[in-house]
Amino acid sequence: MPDSPALEVRGLVKRYGGRAVVDGLDLAALPGQVTAVLGPNGAGKTTTIECCEGLRTPDEGAVRVLGLDPRTQARELRPRVGVMLQDGGLPTSIRAADMLAHVARMYADPRDLGELTERLGLGSFARTTVRRLSGGQRQRLALAAAVVGRPDVVFLDEPSAGMDPQARLAVWELVRELRAEGVAVLLTTHLMDEAEDLADHVVVVDQGRVLAEGSVADLLASADDRSLRLETRAGLDLDGLRTALGDGFAVAEAAPGTYVVSGAVEPATVAAVTAWLAAGDVLATRLSVGRSTLEDVFLDLTGRDLR
Numbered sequence: 001m002p003d004s005p006a007l008e009v010r011g012l013v014k015r016y017g018g019r020a021v022v023d024g025l026d027l028a029a030l031p032g033q034v035t036a037v038l039g040p041n042g043a044g045k046t047t048t049i050e051c052c053e054g055l056r057t058p059d060e061g062a063v064r065v066l067g068l069d070p071r072t073q074a075r076e077l078r079p080r081v082g083v084m085l086q087d088g089g090l091p092t093s094i095r096a097a098d099m100l101a102h103v104a105r106m107y108a109d110p111r112d113l114g115e116l117t118e119r120l121g122l123g124s125f126a127r128t129t130v131r132r133l134s135g136g137q138r139q140r141l142a143l144a145a146a147v148v149g150r151p152d153v154v155f156l157d158e159p160s161a162g163m164d165p166q167a168r169l170a171v172w173e174l175v176r177e178l179r180a181e182g183v184a185v186l187l188t189t190h191l192m193d194e195a196e197d198l199a200d201h202v203v204v205v206d207q208g209r210v211l212a213e214g215s216v217a218d219l220l221a222s223a224d225d226r227s228l229r230l231e232t233r234a235g236l237d238l239d240g241l242r243t244a245l246g247d248g249f250a251v252a253e254a255a256p257g258t259y260v261v262s263g264a265v266e267p268a269t270v271a272a273v274t275a276w277l278a279a280g281d282v283l284a285t286r287l288s289v290g291r292s293t294l295e296d297v298f299l300d301l302t303g304r305d306l307r
């Protein structure tokens, strides 16, 4: 059954000190798809992933990975699951290349180490001990270790955090290849462009619950707002524009000389803006109407307050 989920989480609850940090969360990841879990700091993403990896015990709910319970059937699952932890979780006193070779030996049919080393650029630090690797190098090694055994399911907790743009592109390419090979990839990220580029399915969580999910297109379609961007001279008095547009629109000078009108922008909105400009003898050097981005949708769902 190619379309049965490789990962299924139902009603997951995890409490610390009586507080539910995961609070009735449902999640599914299909083979051959990238599922991205997005959420603010402390939303419960890592806790959820670690429950799926068998590293934490749920207080309530069920987790099945490839139909198995990650806590009680860990031995059967281990060869089929790849895990990249947020803090690396690598042994630190061993050289990078030795570590990868050691992990590869635990699997029946490991990937070609030379090829993996080449594509993730591990060669330049192969002989460096893990302790001395930079943050991004350590991430690359952790990713290599997660995929070297040709797993059916891969958990990647913020895989490209701390990576330079070149390494990030290499990671994205590898993730796409895993998907094409039929692997179920579950990743968390704070990078909206990473989710937009890679994810077949996006799950937005906050306070341990799912707020919204769907394809990127679904999530963008659910955001009916658009925004109008306008460039002209700085420091315009916007009160008249606010009055002309009425309720339902926000108007702000986002940067000196760049103004953003957000709300349900219609042709009449554009006409009202240009009429207001003409009345004030103000020439716009650029005017554009754009759809909401995934970041807009994310901020609308989770709010703008720091966690």
Ligand SMILES: Nc1ncnc2c1ncn2[C@@H]1O[C@H](COP(=O)(O)OP(=O)(O)OP(=O)(O)O)[C@@H](O)[C@H]1O
Pocket (backbone or CB within 6 Å): 016, 017, 021, 039, 040, 041, 042, 043, 044, 045, 046, 047, 048
């Ligand atoms: N072992 C623990 N004991 C107590 N509280 C914990 C423990 N582990 C996690 N928490 C709390 O649970 C909440 C969720 O943490 P989690 O690491 O799952 O968030 P996250 O969504 O992965 O955040 P981030 O984006 O910052 O990585 C946080 O408030 C965290 O402080």
